[in-house]
Amino acid sequence: MANLVEIRVPDLGGYKGVDVLEVLVKPGSMVKVDDALATLSSDKASMDLPSTAAGTVREVRIQAGGKVNEGDVVVVVESAESVLQTTASPSSPASSPHPPEPPLPLGEGEQALPTADLQCDVLVLGAGPGGYTAAYRAADLDQKVVLVERFPILGGVCLNVGCIPSKALLHVAKVIDEAAALSEHGVAFGPPKIDLEPLRAWKDGVVSRLTGGLAQMAKQRKVQVVTGTGTFEGPHLLRATRADGSSTTIAFRSAIIAVGSRIAQIPGIPYDDARVLDSTSALELRDVPEQLLVVGGGIIGLEMATFYRALGSAVTVVELLDGLMPGADRDLVRVLERRIGRQYEAIYTSTKVLRIESTQDGLKAYFEGKKAPESALFDRVLVAVGRRPNGDRIGAEMAGVSVDSRGFIAVDGAMRTNVRHIFAIGDVIGQPMLAHKAMHEAKVAAEVAAGHQSSFDARVIPSVAYTDPEIAWAGLTETEAKTRGVAFEKGAFPWSASGRALALGQAEGWTKLLFDPSTKRILGAGIVGPQAGELIAEAALAIEMGAEAGDLALTIHPHPTLSETVGLAAEAFEGSITDLYLPRRK
Ligand code: FAD
Numbered sequence: 001m002a003n004l005v006e007i008r009v010p011d012l013g014g015y016k017g018v019d020v021l022e023v024l025v026k027p028g029s030m031v032k033v034d035d036a037l038a039t040l041s042s043d044k045a046s047m048d049l050p051s052t053a054a055g056t057v058r059e060v061r062i063q064a065g066g067k068v069n070e071g072d073v074v075v076v077v078e079s080a081e082s083v084l085q086t087t088a089s090p091s092s093p094a095s096s097p098h099p100p101e102p103p104l105p106l107g108e109g110e111q112a113l114p115t116a117d118l119q120c121d122v123l124v125l126g127a128g129p130g131g132y133t134a135a136y137r138a139a140d141l142d143q144k145v146v147l148v149e150r151f152p153i154l155g156g157v158c159l160n161v162g163c164i165p166s167k168a169l170l171h172v173a174k175v176i177d178e179a180a181a182l183s184e185h186g187v188a189f190g191p192p193k194i195d196l197e198p199l200r201a202w203k204d205g206v207v208s209r210l211t212g213g214l215a216q217m218a219k220q221r222k223v224q225v226v227t228g229t230g231t232f233e234g235p236h237l238l239r240a241t242r243a244d245g246s247s248t249t250i251a252f253r254s255a256i257i258a259v260g261s262r263i264a265q266i267p268g269i270p271y272d273d274a275r276v277l278d279s280t281s282a283l284e285l286r287d288v289p290e291q292l293l294v295v296g297g298g299i300i301g302l303e304m305a306t307f308y309r310a311l312g313s314a315v316t317v318v319e320l321l322d323g324l325m326p327g328a329d330r331d332l333v334r335v336l337e338r339r340i341g342r343q344y345e346a347i348y349t350s351t352k353v354l355r356i357e358s359t360q361d362g363l364k365a366y367f368e369g370k371k372a373p374e375s376a377l378f379d380r381v382l383v384a385v386g387r388r389p390n391g392d393r394i395g396a397e398m399a400g401v402s403v404d405s406r407g408f409i410a411v412d413g414a415m416r417t418n419v420r421h422i423f424a425i426g427d428v429i430g431q432p433m434l435a436h437k438a439m440h441e442a443k444v445a446a447e448v449a450a451g452h453q454s455s456f457d458a459r460v461i462p463s464v465a466y467t468d469p470e471i472a473w474a475g476l477t478e479t480e481a482k483t484r485g486v487a488f489e490k491g492a493f494p495w496s497a498s499g500r501a502l503a504l505g506q507a508e509g510w511t512k513l514l515f516d517p518s519t520k521r522i523l524g525a526g527i528v529g530p531q532a533g534e535l536i537a538e539a540a541l542a543i544e545m546g547a548e549a550g551d552l553a554l555t556i557h558p559h560p561t562l563s564e565t566v567g568l569a570a571e572a573f574e575g576s577i578t579d580l581y582l583p584r585r586k
Pocket of ligand 1: 149
């Protein structure tokens with residue numbers, strides 16, 4: 001029989017008439033225990049109101065903009081059975097599925113090396129963060145290393161057309177926004193005058209300082225850099241071919257494939273129209289369009305949207321899925337959505353771009369989605385719909401290396417492919433496609449190739465969106481925990497109670513930590529707010545070290561800093577927090 005459960009506002013610590021910021025469910029929504037039903041906000045803090053029952057929402061008795069008091073009925077849930085606790089078994093942080101393997105015997109295959117222009121112990125194909133790290137580590141372990149890169153400049157996507165130039169431009173965006181925000185506090189600078197040429201030169205200067213440093217370090221380590229596009233011609237032979245047709249053959253005892261990924265495309269877009277941008281051309285900053293459509297609401301698309309909006313573009317974002325930035329918890333993303341919802345022209349989720357037509361007046365985009373118009377005209381369209389691995393472009397079959405239908409290469413914990421002396425690392429082996437993952441995998445591959453014992457056993461790989469506000473997470477997310485049925489308890493600290501966040505004029509942030517209810521060990525962390533990308537490092541270290549809530553809560557964090565919010569979230573979980581009033585746990 002249907003069991004109707006009234007879910008009421010809990011003890012609000014004496015607060016009355018608390019604002020309902022957002023209602024997160026509607027009649028018909030399915031909820032689980034602890035799912036957020038609504039976000040409430042007082043002058044001290046904002047909090048998500050959790051469901052205490054699982055089932056279908058039959059009635060919603062509050063509305064956004066309204067006020068609530070302790071004991072008010074929020075929703076009525078029809079539940080087959082009342083649920084008080086999630087029932088999944090306690091979890092412990094993941095350990096490596098791959099035990100360390102014995103080292104590759106030195107000298108293996110030496111006699112059989114084919115004749116070639118160059119001979120080496122370790123050949124590294126691709127000089128992105130994965131490739132150059134592998135090459136330098138192998139050289140430091142006394143290997144004779146050849147590094148093959150198709151472009152004359154080292155650094156790959158990350159340094160040249162990814163992480164670094166985008167962060168340089170995001171810094172500019174942040175300064176523009178912060179200067180503008182000060183006008184509310186009596187300090188007005190006036191609108192910024194943007195001169196693209198020096199701005200571009202500065203961004204390019206940041207990149208070339210880093211890539212120049214890489215070239216110098218290759219020399220210092222006696223890593224031989226060969227420019228050319230590499231393709232395997234056998235299990236121990238690679239040919240690097242240059243644009244003029246000349247080539248160099250390299251015989252190797254071991255190889256590390258680090259060829260990264262390329263920009264993915266979707267059909268229906270006139271890519272030969274120069275007004276259609278991808279992440280690489282968008283970073284060239286040719287101009288600041290008046291009307292910019294960003295196709296793709298993932299991290300890269302939203303970072304680009306952030307700086308073009310700050311430079312003056314009216315930005316529209318369209319995303320096929322029902323929310324921005326898939327992978328991040330919704331409560332974190334909501335803070336970003338609220339902010340950019342006020343800044344952008346429009347954000348259309350659950351919307352497909354059917355096609356884009358080049359017209360004299362601009363690029364006409366046709367949409368399919370509930371809230372989107374049928375079509376709209378833009379000056380530029382930036383397509384940021386993901387990246388594809390390059391494993392399908394290196395003649396891997398000639399070396400016997402298996403590549404899947406999407407271009408990914410499978411590896412074991414020692415970064416070995418199916419061919420024992422050939423390793424693969426970075427974007428080409430799979431998600432998450434992040435530079436810090438590639439660099440760590442690189443060290444493992446280089447060490448194993450040099451005959452050392454090593455394996456990739458990181459518990460977490462943090463993710464960061466350098467949007468405004470930043471969103472960062474590491475380890476278990478709430479969404480993942482709920483999907484996988486992993487038991488967890490949460491400690492959260494709203495930045496509206498952080499003096500430092502208030503002083504920065506950014507009090508909308510949150511720090512939340514997920515703990516194993518039985519061991520109290522930290523399982524995951526999510527942070528939204530300025531510097532979230534810096535703050536997540538402490539949580540990542542805590543997870544790697546198997547820290548418990550008490551370790552974080554008892555670590556003295558300097559005051560007043562945003563880093564305090566990590567300790568305070570742990571205190572909130574422990575029940576020892578005094579910077580907030582939280583109702584006592586029953
Ligand atoms: P890559 O950096 O792709 O390097 C591969 C190299 O191999 C390239 O230099 C390529 O020219 C070369 N190559 C390919 N095929 C051949 C061949 N056949 N012969 C010779 N050379 C070849 N990650 C983060 O962690 N943080 C960020 O903030 C971040 N921001 C990003 C922003 C943007 C706009 C983009 C596009 C990406 C961003 N990334 C970020 C992702 C990051 O750039 C990648 O995860 C990282 O570069 C992967 O490193 P990699 O060494 O595997 O490959």
